[in-house]
Amino acid sequence: MTLPVEPDSGLSRRAALAKARQSRRPSRLGRKAGATTTPDYPVGSDAGFPGLLNRVWQQATAAPNPAVAVETLLTLGGHVPAEIQLRALPTAAECAIRVLFGRSWRGDDPPARPADRAGTAFLGEVGLTRSGRIAVRVPSQGPLTSTDDLVGGVLRVPWSTRDLAAHQAELTAATTRLHDSVADCRHWLAEARSDGRAKLLAELTEAVRRTAPVVFYCGDRQYTNFRDRNTLTGKTLWPGHPDCALSALVTVPLDLWADDDVLLVVSLTLLVRSTGYARIEEANGTQLTLDHVAHLLERTRVAYNEIPGGDPVPPAGSATVTALDALAVAVARRRREISTRVQLYRDIHGPLMHKIERVAGPDPGRARRTEARLSAHLRDRLPISGETLRELGAAVAASPGWLAEPRGSFGTGLESLVYETVAAATTVFDADFAMSRGMRSLTRLVGALRDERWATIVSWDIPHFFCCVVPAPAARRHFGNSAAHLADAAWSMAARMQYNSWHFLAGNLPPVPEVVDRDYFAPPTIPDLAYHSDQHHHGHIAARVRFSIRSPQPVVVLGRAFAGFVDLRLLRCAGRPFDEQDLLAAHRASDFIAIATTQAATLAATGTDLEVAAFDSQWHWANITGQ
Numbered sequence: 001m002t003l004p005v006e007p008d009s010g011l012s013r014r015a016a017l018a019k020a021r022q023s024r025r026p027s028r029l030g031r032k033a034g035a036t037t038t039p040d041y042p043v044g045s046d047a048g049f050p051g052l053l054n055r056v057w058q059q060a061t062a063a064p065n066p067a068v069a070v071e072t073l074l075t076l077g078g079h080v081p082a083e084i085q086l087r088a089l090p091t092a093a094e095c096a097i098r099v100l101f102g103r104s105w106r107g108d109d110p111p112a113r114p115a116d117r118a119g120t121a122f123l124g125e126v127g128l129t130r131s132g133r134i135a136v137r138v139p140s141q142g143p144l145t146s147t148d149d150l151v152g153g154v155l156r157v158p159w160s161t162r163d164l165a166a167h168q169a170e171l172t173a174a175t176t177r178l179h180d181s182v183a184d185c186r187h188w189l190a191e192a193r194s195d196g197r198a199k200l201l202a203e204l205t206e207a208v209r210r211t212a213p214v215v216f217y218c219g220d221r222q223y224t225n226f227r228d229r230n231t232l233t234g235k236t237l238w239p240g241h242p243d244c245a246l247s248a249l250v251t252v253p254l255d256l257w258a259d260d261d262v263l264l265v266v267s268l269t270l271l272v273r274s275t276g277y278a279r280i281e282e283a284n285g286t287q288l289t290l291d292h293v294a295h296l297l298e299r300t301r302v303a304y305n306e307i308p309g310g311d312p313v314p315p316a317g318s319a320t321v322t323a324l325d326a327l328a329v330a331v332a333r334r335r336r337e338i339s340t341r342v343q344l345y346r347d348i349h350g351p352l353m354h355k356i357e358r359v360a361g362p363d364p365g366r367a368r369r370t371e372a373r374l375s376a377h378l379r380d381r382l383p384i385s386g387e388t389l390r391e392l393g394a395a396v397a398a399s400p401g402w403l404a405e406p407r408g409s410f411g412t413g414l415e416s417l418v419y420e421t422v423a424a425a426t427t428v429f430d431a432d433f434a435m436s437r438g439m440r441s442l443t444r445l446v447g448a449l450r451d452e453r454w455a456t457i458v459s460w461d462i463p464h465f466f467c468c469v470v471p472a473p474a475a476r477r478h479f480g481n482s483a484a485h486l487a488d489a490a491w492s493m494a495a496r497m498q499y500n501s502w503h504f505l506a507g508n509l510p511p512v513p514e515v516v517d518r519d520y521f522a523p524p525t526i527p528d529l530a531y532h533s534d535q536h537h538h539g540h541i542a543a544r545v546r547f548s549i550r551s552p553q554p555v556v557v558l559g560r561a562f563a564g565f566v567d568l569r570l571l572r573c574a575g576r577p578f579d580e581q582d583l584l585a586a587h588r589a590s591d592f593i594a595i596a597t598t599q600a601a602t603l604a605a606t607g608t609d610l611e612v613a614a615f616d617s618q619w620h621w622a623n624i625t626g627q
Contacts, residue, residue, distance in 0.1 A: 024495070026487040026621035041485060041542065048534065048541040049132070052076065052351060057128050057152040066157050070101050070126060073134050079532045080349045085134055087286035087295075090219045091178055093136035095170040096124070099163055105295070121161045125154040131215070131228070132285070132352055139164065181290040181319070182259045185266040188321040189254055197265075198250055204268050205246045207277040209233045210507065210522045213353060214280060216288045218260035223288075226353075227536075235519075266321055267293045274300065274328035275335060277522050278355075285352035294319050297327050301334075303359050310337040344526045345583055350533035350540075360580055370428055370585035377424035378592075382417060389588045393595035400599035404608045414600045415468075415614045421593055422470045425570060429549075429582060432475035433490065433571040436593055437467040437497040439505075440612045442557070442604040449558045455514035458506045466615045467497035471624060478544050478573040487624040489543045491617045496539050497569070504564040523564030527551040527587050531577050544573040551587045553594035557601040566594050 027040070046054060056077040063069035074082040086105040089097060098104045125137035127144045128151045137144050137154070144154050159167075189197055208214055213226030213234065223245055225234025233244045240247050249261060257265075267288035271279040274297055286292055294316065305312040313334045316327040335344075343360035371389055379385055383402055384395035396403070396417075407416040418436050425434040439445055441464065448457050469490040479485035506520035530548045533540045548571045555565035568590035570578060578586075604610045621627065 024491070024617040026491050026617050026624075027484040029618060029621060040488070043538075043542055048538075049351060049536055050130075052079065052532075052535060053128060053130065053132060053151045060128070060155065061152070066126070066155060067101050069155055070097065070103070070134070073126065073128055074103065076132060076351050079351050080354070084285050084349065084352050084354045085132075087292055088133045088217055089136070090217070090287065091174050092138045092140065092171060093134070095167055095174055096136050096138050097134075099166045099170055100124075100157060100159070106291075107295075119160065120158040121164055122159040124157040124159050126157055127154045128152070131222070133217075138167070177291070178289065182262055184321050185262045185290070186254065186257075188266060188325075189257075189262065194254075197254065200265060200269055201246050201250055203272065204265065205233050205239055205244065207268065207272055207280060208246070209239060210520065211277050211281060212521065214283075215285055215353065216264065216283060217286065218263050218288050221260045223264055263290075264288055266290070270297070270321070270324050270328045273325065274331045275357075276332075278525075279357075281353070281355040282357060284354045286354070290319055290321065290324065294324055297324060297331055300331055300357065301327065303357075304331065304334045304338055307338045307342055307359065309341070310334065343584060343587065345580075345587075346526065346528040348528050348530040348533070350530055350535045353536065355528070358580075360584060363581070363584055366581040367584040367588075370582070371588055373428045374421070374424050374585070374589055377428070378417075378420055381420045382413075389592040393592045396592075396596050397599055400596075400603060403596060403600045404603050404610045411613050412610060414596060414610065415612055417596050418468050418593060419470070419614070421589055422468050422568070425568060425586065425589055426470045426472050429570050429578070429586065430572075431472065431570040432478065432573045433469060433471045433493065433569075435467055435469040435493060435497060435569045435571075436566060436590070437465060437501045438555075438566045438593075438597055438612065439501065440464055440466050442597075442601045442610050443608075445557060446601065446604045449560065454509050454512050457509060458515055458518045458520075460502070460505075462495070462498045462502050465498040465501035466612050467494040467501075468615045469494045469497075469620060475573065483625045487621050490624055491620045492539060493543055493571075494615065494617075494620060501565075505562070508560070508562045508565075523562075524550070524552040524567075525554075525563050527583055527590075529578055529580070529583055543571075545571050546574060547572040547577040549578045549583050549586045551583070551590035553590045555594050555597045555601060557598075558605055566590065566597050568593060 044051070056072060059077050060069040060072040063072055071082070074085040076085075082103065083105045086094070086097065086103060094104070122139050124139075125144045127135040129135050129149045130151055135144050135150065139159075144150060192200065208225055213224070214232065215222065215224040215226055217223070222228065223231050225232040225236065230236040231243065231245045233239050233241065233247065237244045242248055245261060245264065249257060249265070267283070267290070268280055270293050271283060282296060283292070298315065301313045301315065311334070313327070313330045316323040345358050345360060347356045347358055348354070372387070375387060375389055375392055378392055384392050386392040386395050403413040403417065405413055407413040410416040410419065418438070422434045422436050425431065445457070471486055471490050476483055476486040479489055503519070503521050504523035506515050506518050507523045509515045528550050530550070532546060533548055534544055534546045535541070539545075548569060550567060550569050552564040552567040554561045554563045556562070568586055570582070570586055572578065600610050
């Protein structure tokens with residue numbers, strides 16, 4: 001493993017390596033890395049998702065009746081929308097929850113449970129798995145306690161004779177519908193022939209490889225590249241790995257494919273065709289069937305058609321694969337039509353990593369008022385004028401030379417602009433932290449792009465990128481009221497954001513072998529709001545990242561647009577979540593940073609040397625602790 005060395009540090013290779021072996025944690029600067037025997041800031045064993053599940057189960061067991069308990073489990077104690085959990089249920093469990101508790105994701109009116117409970121004909125069970133999914137014992141299954149996947153015990157749920165009859169009718173209809181859809185999927189895949197199926201599998205393998213972690217269900221079978229036993233290509237399984245469910249199908253005749261695999265391949269194909277790789281994350285934590293894909297595409301179609309202008313998308317003529325494929329293509333076309341006229345974003349529900357695309361509504365004034373406060377701060381501290389962030393960006397573009405000149409305590413005006421925007425965002429949005437990332441040497445990037453040195457670009461390591469993190473002074477209350485702990489938390493965030501810049505960069509380059517072989521995710525293109533993110537990601541748990549906004553922006557370098565090259569992130573460790581109005585204002589602020597970065601890249605392209613030296617661990621220590 002090659003140790004990362006600060007770019008252009010002016011040190012000899014030996015000195016640079018010695019420096020690289022030192023701790024970069026602000027409170028341990030200059031000390032040998034890895035010398036501590038115990039963590040400085042230990043995290044409790046019940047922190048994150050396991051702790052949440054334990055609390056939810058305790059809350060459910062204390063509920064006054066099974067209906068309240070099930071609602072607690074469906075929402076994980078109010079942490080996720082119930083629809084996600086309802087869409088995670090296999091067919092028999094889905095029918096049971098519908099009959100017993102009148103809860104369904106399908107949008108129709110489920111039958112109400114009869115008030116007259118004429119005795120108990122069957123004693124069922126409800127539990128909570130360690131993946132966060134509800135488990136339901138139905139008459140055809142044995143006790144749930146036979147599995148060790150449960151968080152706690154089980155809740156006993158009595159079934160009446162009426163319940164059994166209603167469940168049988170529901171299950172018969174649902175099973176027939178599922179059986180017919182599998183047959184339809186097999187026919188569609190058969191028409192694609194072996195070479196067509198191989199292309200589908202290759203594209204889907206690339207899709208799950210280049211996106212954030214995913215967890216899907218087909219019946220009781222789980223497909224994932226996240227933590228559990230991996231069955232899809234990702235950080236653990238390389239492309240072509242025999243344990244990858246997709247790769248393993250390439251040479252297998254279609255007749256030998258399991259029904260679950262058939263549904264997986266067709267469902268993911270339809271989702272990718274409707275937008276691209278990002279759409280598959282909207283199926284996270286849910287079943288992959290034609291019914292579920294149809295539901296997601298129809299919801300998206302209706303949302304897109306509410307935007308005036310252009311050609312509205314008609315509903316699918318049927319629930320067949322061919323009809324849904326046509327709908328997916330039409331939805332993708334409609335998305336391209338509206339994307340320049342409305343702001344799309346995603347809600348992210350952290351406990352289940354589920355994403356939902358939204359279309360932002362009108363700005364009633366709060367986002368503009370937030371923007372006005374940001375603009376006033378920047379006018380006072382930067383050599384530009386304008387009433388809005390767009391006008392301030394135009395002022396930078398009209399006279400960008402100062403971006404490469406020293407300004408205040410910073411070596412360049414670009415550094416000053418990034419810092420002032422982030423610092424203002426921390427205050428104006430009442431955030432515990434705000435941050436923005438980018439590349440340290442636009443000059444080096446310009447040179448490599450001109451020579452088409454793609455292998456060189458993807459060889460650059462994390463220190464070639466930067467992130468400026470500015471916490472609110474009051475945020476130290478979340479870190480033992482310690483300025484040192486706050487500085488360490490800020491630097492851990494900065495280091496992670498540098499990794500994100502590194503991780504996204506390659507996705508903007510031509511797919512030459514050196515680029516394809518390097519680990520990267522498809523760069524983000526729309527902002528998002530995240531809720532209860534302090535669950536799975538160890539860094540989020542340690543840094544108490546509960547609510548956040550991420551606003552990625554493209555930057556143009558030598559005529560090439562680099563998606564997700566910069567962003568603005570806002571974090572809250574507690575309190576109220578950010579909302580859509582916060583996101584709209586934050587997105588305008590990140591656009592301002594992107595405009596300035598594009599202008600700085602243009603300066604670099606015309607021969608101006610432009611390097612970002614600030615925002616290392618020492619800078620964060622000094623800026624946060626004052627030492």
